[in-house]
């Protein structure tokens with residue numbers, strides 16, 4: 502079922518522009534994309550995306566790698582994936598043992614997956630097993646993010662915990678990048694409240710290809726809130742970016758991107 506607003510967006514070609522604006526306002530997505538774009542030139546060869554979902558970041562890595570394979574845990578993927586998305590994983594597995602030879606990938610990435618498994622160390626150990634000795638590992642894990650994909654939402658991560666987990670998996674940590682400071686965290690939480698509780702943008706966001714891995718939403722947007730809420734969200738995102746620069750506080754962040762390799 503599509504709403505008149507969704508049909509209007511699709512018919513007028515405004516969907517693309519609306520998606521671009523939504524991505525800019527979405528501070529979590531913006532930081533993830535920005536940092537994946539920064540690390541992508543360091544990736545190469547055969548790439549494995551562990552917990553790939555609907556592969557929203559494949560386009561960032563494609564220019565640098567020879568192969569892009571997405572693997573998923575069938576149980577959680579089927580339980581929460583918004584199956585209206587056309588893109589599917591290449592391989593499904595049991596969530597424990599990756600069905601690949603040891604040392605068979607030049608690049609292994611895993612983006613916002615470690616919070617969604619009750620046994621994240623096993624997933625990281627497997628990443629440490631399949632990556633080649635001269636390969637690169639890129640993991641993004643949240644530090645402060647609202648509950649999502651429930652009930653499969655188990656953990657949040659500090660940089661110190663991630664270092665211990667990498668070490669246990671036989672991986673050395675080269676760099677850890679935080680994704681936004683205090684103001685980004687505050688801004689993101691305020692904007693999530695405005696978007697989901699006040700304007701009820703969930704279904705519209707999914708129509709634009711966002712919230713791709715969450716269960717299908719059917720909420721009707723509250724159109725009358727748009728003239729106030731949409732500019733407010735833009736203002737919040739812009740202000741958060743500026744305040745992170747002029748009044749940084751790195752004791753808070755949305756998530757961390759870890760770049761590692763075999764020890």
Ligand SMILES: C[S@@+](CC[C@H](N)C(=O)[O-])C[C@H]1O[C@@H](n2cnc3c(N)ncnc32)[C@H](O)[C@@H]1O
Nearest residue numbers: 552553554574577578596612613614617618714
């Ligand atoms: C928040 S989604 C992220 C999907 C994708 N990486 C992205 O950034 O859009 C978390 C994903 O982790 C997957 N997942 C959960 N447990 C897993 C496991 N043990 N191994 C691999 N993927 C798993 C879920 O099925 C889900 O697709």
